[in-house]
Amino acid sequence: MDTFLISTGVVAVAEIGDKTQLLALILAARFRRPLPIILGIFVATVLNHFAAGWLGLQVAGLVSPAVLRWVIGLGFLAIAIWALIPDEMGEEEAQIKPYGAFLAAAVAFFLAEIGDKTQVVTVALALKYQPLWAVIAGTTLGMMIADVPAVFVGKWIAARMHILRYVRFVAAAVFALLGVLALLGIGG
Template sequence: MEAFLVSTSIVALAEIGDKTQLLAFILAAKFRKPLPIVLGILLATIANHAFAGAVGTWLTSLVSPETLRWVLGISFIAMAVWTLIPDKFDEDDARLARMGVFGTTLVAFFLAEMGDKTQVATVALAAQYQALFAVVVGTTLGMMIANVPAVLLGDRIAQRMPTKLVHAVAAAIFAVLGVATLLGAGEGLGL
């Protein structure tokens, strides 16, 4: 349950102001069809995060628990710093409109998530908790918590959200996870 809750909260916070949330705003404004956009985001996220979670789980079989602890601890601290850097959205991410609303959203979100901080966080969380299903469901739910309101409410909430504060909270959580991991938290999990 801890893996699910931590994964959900970290990704929901880290996603605020992220380029994929900006993509959700743009797709919602462009197409004005929330259901296919939300379904595209959901399926793209499941596919992307399942792959990332599988990579994280696989990494635990490649390195010793001590090495993994250091890699994860440093990765979480790096994620804390990365979370504080604002994302830039590339308009080319939304130029797939000839594929229809659902297809455009599916492809654009999947590609935008490649190498994104939430994908990297999913790899690290899956390695940390060794609970692939809980992490993937949690990170996917976190993405949906951040992006569904962006699709449904668009600009009405974008201007009111304290993005810097939300990013600071997410960065603090990543930093705490990193320090805790370096200090040996999770050793009962085999780390």
């Protein structure tokens, strides 16, 4: 139980003010579908943190931080460019098809967590505490504690403002900034 509680607390605190909280807010403003977004965050976090814990134990030290920084930075820049491409479907279609919100949240969160401080914390916790499932369950709960409120704040803002047409520009700017910061080795 200590492993679970320590993992939950450490990640919940580490996630406060993290880029994924902003990502949750942006996704909620775009899709206005909290449940699929929350499920996407959950699935992405479980997969990412399991991979971090397991692979961190198996291949620690094989990939240099410089290579990882470039992969993450270029990935964020590619997502920024992709975010500038207007959607082909209307707002009504986005609300009818909740799997779009789920997939967007799952993919975006999985990618955003690669090399993020909470992923690094998950690796460290997995190295120090056992069993691995308790670390993963705790880090996942910590992420949900920090990011779920951002989903509801984003939905609330979107319901009161007509910002939907600007969300892709904000998202592109955020991902471009994250890409540049990753390339420069700043933040994370």
